Amino acid sequence: MASGFFAILDDIAALMDDVAMTSKLATKKTAGILGDDLAVNAEKATGFLASREIPVLWAITKGSFINKLIILPVVFVLNWLYPPAIKAALIIGGVYLAYEGVEKIIEYLFHRAKKSEEVITESKLEKNDEHSEKAKVSSAIKTDFILSLEIVIIALGTAMEKEHPLITQTLSVTFVAIIATVGVYGIVALIVRMDDAGFYLVKKGNNKGFLFNVGGVLIKALPLVIKFLAIVGTIALILVSGGIFLHNIEYIHHLVPHNIPSIIAEFVVGLVFGLVAVLLMAGFKKVLVLVKK
Incomplete structure (x- = not known):
């Protein structure tokens, strides 16, 4: 009886060891996406009133x-039933x-408000903040969904490379997904509170x-960090998208020398797809306006 109990403990220890090793490899492979995730979400989480x-x-x-919670079971089931669906979703x-x-x-280049046009007061910010806040939160969650999907798929691919059993794949990918959220948003929280730490010091x-x-350095650095993250976050969106197209569309992959x-190929491909998407969306909005009239 005792030997059976210890055998179970030994199996659990071996499983945990496999999960730890697989999670470590998967985290290394997703490091680039995690960096992009951090830049994008730090930029989206800033620009609000301090409170x-x-x-x-x-x-x-x-x-x-x-x-x-949505992505993990869906990816596992799709990978089991119909793997091409994952590529299509990506x-x-x-x-x-x-x-x-x-x-x-485009918004930055062509639609920025001129400095002389309007001075935004604190009270005006408070009036418009609720709508702006909901919009930015919604946008951030949608972007996080796509980045999370790629992180989960890359982590699953790493686990499958070693031909680990299903339980090891499930546990390791879930662990990487949780660490991604805790790590990214923990660092973002530190960034957005830089000024508070500065005032305290x-x-x-x-x-x-x-x-x-x-x-004083922390207080002065925060606006610069936010501007930097806005630039890096935008570039990261285009790079990640370009990487998705290059790695998952064979025609595009062979088309690029x-x-x-x-990094240049990914940026150019992402930029081209983005421009086409923006033009199509602009055309679609114009058609909707005409239909409503």
Whole structure:
């Protein structure tokens, strides 16, 4: 009886060891996507009133966990029943990411409000904040869904390479998905609270000394970090989408010359798909307007 119990413990230990090793390999392979995920979501979680930053981030984090709860079982079942469906879902997601990235660039280049046009006051922000907040949270959760889908599929592919049993694949991919959400949004939370940490250090330093200087640097650095993340996040959307198209559409893969660096190829392909998606969406909106008239 005792020997049977210890045999079960030994099997569990061996399973956990396989899960740990597989999760480690999968995390390495998804590191690039996790970096893009961080840049995109940090940019989306900023730009709110200080009192709303953490509630907004928590709403996005909950949405990310719900995304994982939807994606994980669907991917496992689809991979078992009809693997090509996963590739199709990835490509559709890639179009959405490319569209969002190119739309941000067009918005920045052609639709920015002139500085002299309007001064936005705190009270005006508060009036419009609820609608803006819901829109940004919704957009962030949709983007997270696509990035999460790619992370899960890459992690599953890594687990399948070693021909691990189904239980090992399931546990390791689930572990990577959870770590992705906790890690990414934990770092995002630290970024959006940089200014609060800075004000605390300034107060603690009594307007002089090392703590005061560090606090001042954190306060001044936050706007620069946000601008940087906005740029990196937009580029990441286009790069991830371009990578999806290159790796999952054979015609596109063979069309791009092999001597072009992969990062340039991914960006150009993502940009082209994004421009087409934006033009199609603009045309679709015009048709809807005409139909309503």
